[in-house]
Amino acid sequence: MSRPFEAVRRELAGNIRELRLAEGLSQERLALEAGIDRTYISQIERSVGNPSLLVLCKLADRLGADVATLITALAHEEAPAPVKAKSVKD
16 A cells, blocks of 8 residues: 555654754754755754655665655654553552
8 A cells, every 4th residue: 555645744754854863963963964955954854845856765775775765754653652551549
């Protein structure tokens, strides 16, 4: 089953932001090192921008990931919330 476009774009936005922060990069530094305009990084992370394959490849390369990782839902986002154990009264 395919995922809706907006869901993929939100996952892309979150994954890029998470990877960028894990690398300790500002949007400006990521943009400079990837050869992309800083405002475009902001647009992508806000799910406003619709990056080309070339831009995705540049970002993935700088972030040490592959393009598939950028657009794939992260495991912790798919996991169900933990269920609280019910207390047993004596």
